[in-house]
Amino acid sequence: MLQQFQNYIKAHNLFLKKDKLLLAISGGKDSVLLAHLLKQSGFNFSLAHCNFKLRDKESNDDEKFCIDLAKKLNVELFCKSFDTRKYAKQNKLSIQMAARELRYNWFNELLKINSFDYLLTAHHATDNVETVLINLLRGTGLKGLTGISLKNEEQKIIRPLLFFSSEEITKVVKDLKLKYREDSSNKEDKYQRNFLRLKVLPNLKKIQPQLEAVMLENSRVLLSDYKKLKTLNVHLKEDLLQKKQNGFSIELKKLEAIGYSENTLYNLLKAFNFSKTQIKNLALTLKGNDRVGKTFKSKTHNLIIDRNTIEIIEKKTEASTINKFKSIKDLINFPKFALSRPKKFIVPKKNELLINEGKLKFPLLMRNVKTGDKFKPFGMYGFKLISDFLREQKINALQKKEVCVLVNGNNEIIWVIGLRSDERYKVNANETNLILLKIEH
Numbered sequence: 001m002l003q004q005f006q007n008y009i010k011a012h013n014l015f016l017k018k019d020k021l022l023l024a025i026s027g028g029k030d031s032v033l034l035a036h037l038l039k040q041s042g043f044n045f046s047l048a049h050c051n052f053k054l055r056d057k058e059s060n061d062d063e064k065f066c067i068d069l070a071k072k073l074n075v076e077l078f079c080k081s082f083d084t085r086k087y088a089k090q091n092k093l094s095i096q097m098a099a100r101e102l103r104y105n106w107f108n109e110l111l112k113i114n115s116f117d118y119l120l121t122a123h124h125a126t127d128n129v130e131t132v133l134i135n136l137l138r139g140t141g142l143k144g145l146t147g148i149s150l151k152n153e154e155q156k157i158i159r160p161l162l163f164f165s166s167e168e169i170t171k172v173v174k175d176l177k178l179k180y181r182e183d184s185s186n187k188e189d190k191y192q193r194n195f196l197r198l199k200v201l202p203n204l205k206k207i208q209p210q211l212e213a214v215m216l217e218n219s220r221v222l223l224s225d226y227k228k229l230k231t232l233n234v235h236l237k238e239d240l241l242q243k244k245q246n247g248f249s250i251e252l253k254k255l256e257a258i259g260y261s262e263n264t265l266y267n268l269l270k271a272f273n274f275s276k277t278q279i280k281n282l283a284l285t286l287k288g289n290d291r292v293g294k295t296f297k298s299k300t301h302n303l304i305i306d307r308n309t310i311e312i313i314e315k316k317t318e319a320s321t322i323n324k325f326k327s328i329k330d331l332i333n334f335p336k337f338a339l340s341r342p343k344k345f346i347v348p349k350k351n352e353l354l355i356n357e358g359k360l361k362f363p364l365l366m367r368n369v370k371t372g373d374k375f376k377p378f379g380m381y382g383f384k385l386i387s388d389f390l391r392e393q394k395i396n397a398l399q400k401k402e403v404c405v406l407v408n409g410n411n412e413i414i415w416v417i418g419l420r421s422d423e424r425y426k427v428n429a430n431e432t433n434l435i436l437l438k439i440e441h
Contacts, residue, residue, distance in 0.1 A: 027181035361409030
């Protein structure tokens with residue numbers, strides 16, 4: 001087995017003799033075997049043991065065993081105890097999830113503080129089968145079917161025993177007469193993983209004796225397909241998601257042309273914190289006739305189905321849409337405005353306001369549009385409700401919430417910002433003392 005182990009590490013370029021490794025050691029046969037294989041192979045490694053204080057004396061005996069093992073192997077050992085039950089209660093987690101968070105948070109600290117190159121865990125091929133089955137039972141996509149990864153560069157985790165089954169590890173440990181600790185909770189089938197291990201897998205292996213090897217090969221093929229699909233999704237996002245001033249836009253024609261699925265929508269929108277349920281409902285809504293104007297809201301974004309597009313608009317905080325300007329200096333310092341002083345009349349662009357400074361009455365207020373707001377659109381003589389003006393400009397419901405107005409100190413609206421100035425504040429060709437205010441996108 002030692003030669004197989006060394007060949008596997010070399011073939012998959014898992015780590016080198018010069019690398020500094022940290023092995024998560026529980027005291028069980030899997031991690032104990034891995035510790036001995038690393039020692040016999042001459043790798044540079046330390047041990048890290050978590051005492052979750054869940055099995056009273058048994059937990060403390062596990063810790064003592066790991067201390068003795070570290071001395072026997074002449075390697076460094078890090079130990080830490082956790083009040084797992086308290087952490088689970090405080091964070092509303094299951095005991096299993098609490099233990100997982102606690103140990104990986106601590107392992108990451110050790111990696112950083114001690115400059116370890118990789119964290120090694122003793123996950124094996126049978127663990128991989130169990131993980132795939134658990135993911136299937138919970139409901140999963142392609143990623144969940146890829147199982148446990150051999151090497152995670154981002155998290156610096158490597159699983160060098162992934163090619164061995166649990167039965168193979170048990171046989172080698174017995175042949176080498178290695179001492180290890182048996183976790184009594186592993187014999188209880190009340191936990192989902194234990195139930196699969198004790199009740200389901202033995203029956204599956206009657207059908208397919210090479211279950212672990214077959215599932216590992218399935219995982220390898222599916223991982224390759226997943227990586228290809230992930231690359232395609234990146235290109236798809238670049239093509240479909242068009243960046244706008246306050247979010248993104250997706251052309252419905254482009255979306256429909258690719259024959260999109262619910263999974264396509266999920267990959268496009270998950271970064272905007274829309275849930276799977278919301279995306280499922282969106283997919284159904286898009287197929288209906290009465291879809292225009294339908295909205296969906298996540299914690300960070302609003303989504304609206306327009307006539308020709310899906311608009312994804314970033315939610316703004318109240319502070320970003322309400323600002324008070326006590327002087328010209330405040331206007332100059334406001335990051336969303338660029339202020340200049342033209343020496344003569346120029347024709348302002350859509351995102352610019354040209355005004356005589358003498359007509360400004362401070363303080364000015366930049367705020368969201370309110371119900372009943374009126375102004376005289378430039379080029380018109382009568383007043384118009386801003387809500388009517390925005391509808392005529394084909395500004396959809398969610399975009400309307402983002403529109404702001406600049407209000408003079410006399411409560412008159414000077415500018416529907418970025419869209420239209422007020423006729424009452426128009427500038428004649430012979431006027432001086434001009435200010436040009438440009439909204440920066």
